[in-house]
């Protein structure tokens with residue numbers, strides 16, 4: 001049984017319009033970041049693109065809901081259709097749903113989700129705005145796989161002062177490359193709800 005909220009979210013996928021980073025020209029490959037220790041050992045039974053709801057549980061995730069979307073590009077500026085995108089992040093209380101981190105604190109947060117890009121490389125997730133945990137600025141992990149190509153990286157919240165001290169983010173010495181992982185999480189002026197939007201257009205090689 002699929003609940004209304006999830007059905008509404010899924011129905012939005014088909015009409016999605018996102019910004020494109022290029023018109024056939026895009027050279028800058030998105031920098032990679034480490035996988036980290038919290039990639040799931042075993043994927044959750046519910047691992048779809050809506051991380052704010054766990055199938056079979058009567059509740060929704062704590063945190064500020066964000067609709068994360070974008071398009072995956074190749075180095076030559078073309079779309080990458082049918083790429084697998086996985087994301088994972090800690091819950092609103094700073095805990096990963098992973099045995100190494102106590103299994104998580106929010107039972108209504110999915111912790112991990114995956115999506116397949118459409119014919120024009122577009123994807124979309126519904127999740128929460130990432131929060132900090134000790135030693136790290138707020139971030140969302142991503143793994144993008146397409147045939148023999150793979151990009152593992154992390155995205156960060158623009159304007160967050162913890163970015164300045166995050167060792168992993170600042171291990172990218174090139175300013176433009178580093179900034180490409182820091183994206184706005186902002187309110188959608190077209191949406192009366194409190195939800196945020198964030199757009200990330202990765203380039204894989």
Ligand SMILES: [Fe+2]
Pocket residue numbers: 036038136139141
């Ligand atoms: Fe992390």
